[in-house]
Amino acid sequence: MTTTLKRMSALVLASTMTLALASGNALANGAIGDHVNNLQAHISEYTEEVHWLEEKFGSVVNAYEAKDKSLSTDVMIEYWEEVDFHSAIETQYVPIYASIWQGIYGVKTAIDNGKPVSDVRDEQRKLNHALWQALGAVKLASQYQKKGMLAKVQTTEVEPTTGPAVIDDIKTRLDRVVAKYAEQLHEVATTLVHDTYLQRFEGVEGDLIAKDAQLVEDLEKDFNVTLPQAIEKDAGVDSVRNVVEAMQAKLDKARTLLVEAEKGRKDVF
Amino acid sequence: MQRRLFLQGLAAAGALGSLPFGFAHALTQAASVSVESLPKLEGDLTLYLGRGEGGLYENVLDAIKKRNPKLNLQIRRGGSAALANTIVAETKAGVKRADLFWAVDTGSIGMVTDSGAAKPLPVELTAQLKPGFQYERWSPVTGRVRTLPYNTERVNPAQIPDNVMALADSDLKIGWAPAYSSFQSFVTAMRILEGEKATRSWLKGINRNAKKYAGELGVVMGVERGEVDIGFANHYYTLRLKSGKPDANVALAYTNNDAGCLVNASGIVALSEGDLPVNFIRYLLTHEVQSYLAREAYEIPLVNDVAQPQGLADLSTLSPPKLDLRKLADLRPTLNLMRDVGVL
Numbered sequence: 001m002t003t004t005l006k007r008m009s010a011l012v013l014a015s016t017m018t019l020a021l022a023s024g025n026a027l028a029n030g031a032i033g034d035h036v037n038n039l040q041a042h043i044s045e046y047t048e049e050v051h052w053l054e055e056k057f058g059s060v061v062n063a064y065e066a067k068d069k070s071l072s073t074d075v076m077i078e079y080w081e082e083v084d085f086h087s088a089i090e091t092q093y094v095p096i097y098a099s100i101w102q103g104i105y106g107v108k109t110a111i112d113n114g115k116p117v118s119d120v121r122d123e124q125r126k127l128n129h130a131l132w133q134a135l136g137a138v139k140l141a142s143q144y145q146k147k148g149m150l151a152k153v154q155t156t157e158v159e160p161t162t163g164p165a166v167i168d169d170i171k172t173r174l175d176r177v178v179a180k181y182a183e184q185l186h187e188v189a190t191t192l193v194h195d196t197y198l199q200r201f202e203g204v205e206g207d208l209i210a211k212d213a214q215l216v217e218d219l220e221k222d223f224n225v226t227l228p229q230a231i232e233k234d235a236g237v238d239s240v241r242n243v244v245e246a247m248q249a250k251l252d253k254a255r256t257l258l259v260e261a262e263k264g265r266k267d268v269f
Numbered sequence: 270m271q272r273r274l275f276l277q278g279l280a281a282a283g284a285l286g287s288l289p290f291g292f293a294h295a296l297t298q299a300a301s302v303s304v305e306s307l308p309k310l311e312g313d314l315t316l317y318l319g320r321g322e323g324g325l326y327e328n329v330l331d332a333i334k335k336r337n338p339k340l341n342l343q344i345r346r347g348g349s350a351a352l353a354n355t356i357v358a359e360t361k362a363g364v365k366r367a368d369l370f371w372a373v374d375t376g377s378i379g380m381v382t383d384s385g386a387a388k389p390l391p392v393e394l395t396a397q398l399k400p401g402f403q404y405e406r407w408s409p410v411t412g413r414v415r416t417l418p419y420n421t422e423r424v425n426p427a428q429i430p431d432n433v434m435a436l437a438d439s440d441l442k443i444g445w446a447p448a449y450s451s452f453q454s455f456v457t458a459m460r461i462l463e464g465e466k467a468t469r470s471w472l473k474g475i476n477r478n479a480k481k482y483a484g485e486l487g488v489v490m491g492v493e494r495g496e497v498d499i500g501f502a503n504h505y506y507t508l509r510l511k512s513g514k515p516d517a518n519v520a521l522a523y524t525n526n527d528a529g530c531l532v533n534a535s536g537i538v539a540l541s542e543g544d545l546p547v548n549f550i551r552y553l554l555t556h557e558v559q560s561y562l563a564r565e566a567y568e569i570p571l572v573n574d575v576a577q578p579q580g581l582a583d584l585s586t587l588s589p590p591k592l593d594l595r596k597l598a599d600l601r602p603t604l605n606l607m608r609d610v611g612v613l
Contacts, residue, residue, distance in 0.1 A: 159320075159346035161327045198450070199348060203320055206505060206566060209486060210513035217487050224448060224483035262324070268332035268561045269304050 035084055036091045039142035042084065049083040050135050054128055057107065061124050065117045073108040080104055089134040092141040094175035095241075096134045101182035102237040103127030163204045163258035167251050170200045174244045174251075177227070182237045189240075190231050197223040204258060211257040215250060222247045299396040301556040301572040310337040310552070312545050317356065319349030319372040319535075325566045326371070333552050349377035350598075356540065360386040368541040369549060371410065375594040378536045382406050388539045390547060397554050397572045399584065402534070409534040410553050411568035414587060415455055417522040417529065418492045418507045419499040429499065429522045433529030434463065436499075437474025444488040444500035445479050447612045451503050452485065457603040458528035461596050465606060472610045486510075493519040501529075505567040508580045512567075521581070525588050532589040533597075534571065 035042045056079045063071045080086060080100070090097045106123035144150045160169045173196040180189040201223060208216045222243065230243045310333070318326065334342055345352070349372035357380055359366055372378050381387055387406035395403040402409045417436075419429060430436055436443065446452050460468045480497050482488045488500035489507050495518065504521060511517050523530045537553060539546040552558060559570040567578040577583060607613040 161346070162324045166324075199320060204324075205486065206509060207325075209506065209509040213486065213490055213510050213513060217484075217490050220484035220487055265328070265565065266561075268329050269336055269557050 033084060033087065036087055037145075039088060039092075039138060040146050042088070043139060043142055046085040046088055046135060046138055049085040050131050053079060053083065053085075053131055057104075057124060057127060060111070061107065061117075061120055064111045064120060071111070073111050076104050076108055085135070085138070088138050090179075093134070093137040094172065094179050096130060096137055098175065098179035098182040098237065098241070099130040100127070100134060101179060101184075103130045105182065105184060160200075163207060163262060164255050166200050166204050167255040167258065170196055171248050171251055173200070174247060177231075178237065178241050178244050181231055181240045186231055186234070190228055193223060193227050193231070204254070207261050208254055208257055211261060212253070215253060215257075219247065219250055219254070222250070298400070298573060299393065301397055301554065301559065301574045302551070304336070304552065304555045304557050307551050307555065308544075308548055309339065310545060310548055311339040313341045313343070314368045314545060314549060315343045315345065315366060316369045316371060316549075317345050317347070317352040317367040319352055319370075319374075319377060320346065325562065328565075329553070329558055329561065332558075333549070349373050350380075353377040353380040356381050356386055357384040360384050365540065368546045369537060369539060371535070371537045371553075373535045374597075375409075375534050375536060376598040378407050378538060379594070381538050381540075386538070386540050388542055388546070390539060390550070394547065394551060394554070399571055399573060402571045407536050407538045408550055408554065409536045409571045411559070411562050411566070412532050412534045412571055412584070413569060414504045414523070414533075414581075414589070415451075415529055415531045416502060416504045416507065417499055417524065418489045418502050418519050419522055420492050420495050420497070420518050421520050422518045423495055424498045426520075426522060431523075431525040433459070433524040433527045434467065434471055436529075437471045439478075441478070441498040442496075443475055443479040444482055444491040444497035445475065446482045446485050446488050446501075447607060449484050452501060453600060453603055453607070454533075454597045455501065455528055455531060456607065457597050457600055458531050458590065458592055460603055460606065461599075462528055462590055462592060465602070469606060469610055472607065472612055476610065476612050489519060493517045504569075504581055505578070508567045508578050511580055523582060523587055527590050528592075530587055530589050531592065532569075532584075532587070533594060535568070 035045075039046075057076060060071065060073060060076055089100070103123065103126050107120060107127055110120045110123050141150065160166045173192060177189050177192050177196075180186075180192060201219065205216050205220070227240070227243050227247065230240050316330075318330075330342065330344065334340060345367070347355075352370060353372065356367055356370055361384075370378075370381055372381075389405050390408055395405070395408060398409060402412075417429060417433075419426070424441065428439075428441065430439060456468065456472070459471065463471070480491065482491055482500075485500075485502035486506045488497075488502050489510055491497050492500045493510065493514075499522070507519055507521055510519065537550050539550060554572050556572070556575055559572050559575040562568045563570045563575060563578050567581075569577060569581065569584060571584075604613065
């Protein structure tokens with residue numbers, strides 16, 4: 001297994017395990033079917049859908065190249081929202097889900113802005129790459145699911161109850177912020193940042209202050225200033241993702257501190 | 270700094286109306302009890318739990334469950350206000366799903382008590398609570414107070430006015446976090462107590478000499494680093510910082526009978542009749558649980574004979590303002606005012 005695959009393997013497992021604890025109402029644009037809890041049985045269907053998407057997105061670019069006056073790029077979003085593969089990757093690995101939206105809008109915006117065909121083809125290649133990478137992630141998740149290593153995807157909200165679980169949930173929510181931003185839902189992304197801070201981070205920051213006050217202050221600034229500003233300024237998916245990844249690295253440190261804090265705590269009774 | 274004595278025993282009974290909800294239940298006083306003296310909990314209970322101090326409330330619940338293996342405790346978690354809305358809706362529909370509601374703020378408690386869903390609590394239970402925190406249909410669990418953290422190297426306590434409104438005219442360099450929810454609740458309290466005109470003037474005055482921070486921990490750390498002389502923050506940020514860094518250059522000051530020393534509380538409501546919900550509440554008021562939350566979460570214990578978090582002034586020496594805390598939910602006029610003044 002290559003390093004990249006190993007990393008994806010770990011991330012898929014971690015992402016899915018925490019997703020099961022995450023808010024269900026933030027998921028997907030449509031209903032999540034039962035297929036997401038039986039991935040293995042639907043891999044061939046997902047594979048067909050990826051081929052179909054590649055062909056459909058390609059036909060949009062071809063129409064642009066052919067200077068088809070009737071072309072509407074909105075159809076790309078309709079294609080993506082039509083397939084079951086959409087919720088399969090959304091429930092298994094949000095970072096690549098975000099990359100797909102980034103790719104769709106990369107092609108769409110390039111066409112809408114009348115960019116040269118070569119530029120549009122570059123964006124199309126990135127989109128196709130994200131789609132196949134996503135299929136790989138879903139296949140990997142299906143293996144874990146078959147072995148019973150993945151929790152069932154929850155469609156109702158389940159709250160994390162320990163400090164480390166809260167941190168895991170925050171990281172997953174931040175991945176969703178990138179996805180919602182990539183989906184061009186900036187208000188939704190900003191609201192998710194705000195809710196994550198109020199509903200999750202505020203609950204654990206108290207324990208962290210005594211351990212590393214500077215870390216907490218940095219994260220407070222990230223939640224309240226840096227990330228909302230990156231979204232508001234429309235700095236691009238890569239910029240927003242960079243802010244989120246920097247926050248997630250700080251959150252890893254916070255998680256370690258919370259585990260230590262819990263070990264040293266006296267019993268209630 | 271002058272500090273008015275607050276509610277010293279029965280002599281202060283006239284001030285009881287200044288506290289949340291304004292209806293003192295019992296004027297008798299009883300000592301806190303040990304968990305060893307409580308009855309075992311047996312049976313089914315459903316608790317609606319508002320988000321609070323991360324895993325610490327969960328630790329308390331786990332400890333209660335461990336001590337009472339025949340208790341089947343089901344917990345629904347969510348935001349306090351959202352759960353309060355759910356309880357009100359369930360009550361109107363004649364559907365009762367929760368036996369208890371533990372909320373982090375008094376406004377959410379008020380929504381439930383106003384709906385008529387709350388059951389009365391025995392006087393001998395509420396008598397364990399400190400004067401001013403005894404109510405017929407809900408029990409405060411722990412408290413938090415607004416404070417003025419100041420830099421001990423740059424400021425002499427005598428320089429600090431004991432009136433929060435006077436800070437707008439001082440030469441002190443001030444740290445604040447206008448976008449922070451606790452600060453906005455504080456401004457809401459000021460708007461209710463002092464009026465919109467005075468609050469507008471205060472915001473403008475402070476803004477002339479203030480440095481903004483993203484959150485109130487940032488304010489406390491800015492004070493400690495000497496970027497500003499003094500700030501506005503809930504008490505626990507400073508206490509937690511001091512616990513990790515005992516020599517930090519920051520201490521707490523308190524104003525007198527105004528929004529600057531507002532006390533808010535978490536609280537619990539019994540929604541079902543019978544001994545089991547009431548006895549569950551007794552566990553939260555035990556010496557052990559109150560000490561745990563004071564020690565680990567730096568929350569203010571509200572039963573008698575339990576030590577305050579280290580570094581906090583005794584509650585009896587504080588003078589919180591006369592205010593129905595449920596009114597703090599009226600945030601929109603505050604945000605409009607803050608935007609109009611240009612601090613948001």
